Amino acid sequence: MLDLALLGFIGILLLMGFKRPFFWVLTYIYIDIVVPQKIGWGLVQTFQLSMIAFVAAFCGWVFLDSKKGSRFTMVQGLIVVLLLYCGMTTVMAAYPEAAWAKWNWVWKALIFAAFLPLTLRTRLRIEAAALIMVLAIATIIINGGIKTVGGGGGYGTLRLLVQEDSGLYEGSILSTAAIATIPVALWLARHGTIFKPDWRVWGFTAGLVFACLLIPVGTSARTGLICIGVMLIMIMRSVKNRALYAAGAGLALMVAIPFLPASFTERMGTIQNYQGDQSASTRVEVWKWTYHYALANPLGGGFDAYLGNSFTYNTRKVTGTPPNVTVTYEEVVENSRAYHSSYFEMLGEQGWPGLFIWLLLQGTGVWQMERLRWRFAAREGGKEGWQWGLATALQQAQIIYLVGAAFVGIAFQPFIFMLIGLQCALWSYVQRVEYAPRKANFHRGAVAGEGGPAGAD
Incomplete structure (x- = not known):
């Protein structure tokens, strides 16, 4: 029933697009965000819903929709x-499959x-x-x-x-x-x-x-x-x-x-003490690795270049209350850890x-x-x-x-x-x-000074 409901809803949107092609654009937005093909259990997963809506949105605009007012910024x-x-960095990627x-x-x-x-x-x-x-x-x-x-x-x-x-x-x-x-x-x-x-x-x-x-x-x-x-x-x-x-x-x-x-x-609470949290400490080490990687590879390593990282660091954990405080260190070895930052993601992948x-x-x-x-x-x-x-x-x-x-x-x-x-x-x-240009009004027999300023709507 869930699959039929999802397909029925998407089908209605696609049918509405034949009357108003812009509905296909809205359909793709919905599918790309919600990913309904992953919500269903069987039937809905057999359809390439994203690609269908993607192609429909483009073709609908190219062949059926008005282009009046469309601008490229x-x-x-x-x-x-x-x-x-x-695309260029993907062709030259360090890890092509990924x-x-x-x-x-x-x-x-x-x-x-x-x-x-x-x-x-x-x-x-x-x-x-x-x-x-x-x-x-x-x-x-x-x-x-x-x-x-x-x-x-x-x-x-x-x-x-x-x-x-x-x-x-x-x-x-x-x-x-x-x-x-x-x-x-x-x-x-x-x-x-x-x-x-x-x-x-x-x-x-x-x-x-x-x-x-x-x-x-x-x-x-x-x-x-x-x-x-x-x-x-x-x-x-x-x-x-x-x-x-x-x-x-x-x-x-x-x-x-x-x-x-x-x-x-x-x-x-680990925001304040990142050294005591392995997840936060790993991020800092990945960022360091990425910076040095970009120095050696200015154009980046392509998507998922983080797969090549490897590093060792120590986490710091403080227990007890002053003056009875105990500080312990634990060595952590990490490999192929994700960037956990869009800025370092861009730096490592695209240079x-x-x-x-x-x-x-x-x-x-x-x-x-x-x-x-x-x-x-x-x-x-x-x-x-x-x-x-x-x-x-x-x-x-x-x-x-x-x-x-x-x-x-x-x-x-x-x-x-x-x-x-x-x-x-x-x-x-x-x-x-x-900044639309104002339309000029021309009146038969008009004389200077009549009919308002030149170019008035």
């Missing part, structure tokens, strides 16, 4: 450059991110894409939030929709993406036109935000706690009454702490040029959203408009991602590249609407 160009560079396996999904994420803005020509389409992204990831987040409340959380033990610990179903990745989703969800609740703001929309949004905040607790992901702190700081930048916001956030934190599970608070392209891509997105914020904030009532709100939400989401990315390898996470696609679409839309 600088950020999309950077995505294409990064794609080509990754590299080609990662390339099989990275190229789709990058191409779709560059393609998505071309389809988002109107406000309605931009909102629809944002809505599907939020609702799709909410499918995973709400499931995890319910299980966390029911006591099913814990590091490496929270079971979501699939029995798999990768992609958005991995604890630290989901924690980062969940917190990054909050600003976009709040924007939809304030400015949505598909589901207009009312008590039901705000009720669902409040529940979703709560579930997002529960994900770091349920997964015991330290990255999620840091992302929550960044989000609170970013929101303070845009709220009207900062003092009231700060007081409310502080009160909520004080109320929440007693209800946090001991396993969560104990794991968060210095790849890291530069990726950082330029991310920095340009933050800068463009800031420019939109300045532009609309300078207008009377501009901060109440949907453009300022969406630019703020997307910038907040990206900065949360960039901070979380320092501790988890999500340099090519498709969900984040979809957010970048939304940034490109918003930037292109505003540039097109704001």
Whole structure:
């Protein structure tokens, strides 16, 4: 029954695409985030749902959809450059089999991110894409939030929709993406036109935000706690009454702490003393190895070059209370440990040029959203408009991602590249609407000074 329900839902979306080809774009977004073919048990797994929707989205735009208003931006160009560079490093990869396996999904994420803005020509389409992204990831987040409340959380033990610990179903990745989703969800609740703001929309949004905040607790992901702190700081930048916001956030934190599970608070304590935690110590050693590897291999080693790392280090554990303190050291040998950082992931896999392209891509997105914020904030009532709100939400989401990315390898996470696609679409839309050439009015028999200024609409 589950397989039939999933196939039926996807089938309806695909059929709707024959009337409105843009639905195929939304279908691919849903499939790429939720991965329904892994949720089912049999029949749904026999279909290449992702590839079907991927091809339908592209063909639908090329052959059936209007191209009016579609623009190719600088950020999309950077995505294409990064794609080509990754292709080159994959050909020269140190571990070809693993590299080609990662390339099989990275190229789709990058191409779709560059393609998505071309389809988002109107406000309605931009909102629809944002809505599907939020609702799709909410499918995973709400499931995890319910299980966390029911006591099913814990590091490496929270079971979501699939029995798999990768992609958005991995604890630290989901924690980062969940917190990054909050600003976009709040924007939809304030400015949505598909589901207009009312008590039901705000009720669902409040529940979703709560579930997002529960994900770091349920997964015991330290990255999620840091992302929550960044989000609170970013929101303070845009709220009207900062003092009231700060007081409310502080009160909520004080109320929440007693209800946090001991396993969560104990794991968060290792943020301060990384030398006593093997997981955190390993990350530091991997980062050191990656830096030296990049010095010897400036162009990187291709995808999954971390498979060649090997190092030995000592963990430091302090027991007892002063003055009766005992310090013990334990030697640890590690091999083929993942980067646990997007920055070092890019450095090790794509070298210095790849890291530069990726950082330029991310920095340009933050800068463009800031420019939109300045532009609309300078207008009377501009901060109440949907453009300022969406630019703020997307910038907040990206900065949360960039901070979380320092501790988890999500340099090519498709969900984040979809957010970048939304940034490109918003930037292109505003540039097109704001600077559209004004149509000249010519009236038979008009004389100078009549009919308004030249070029008036």
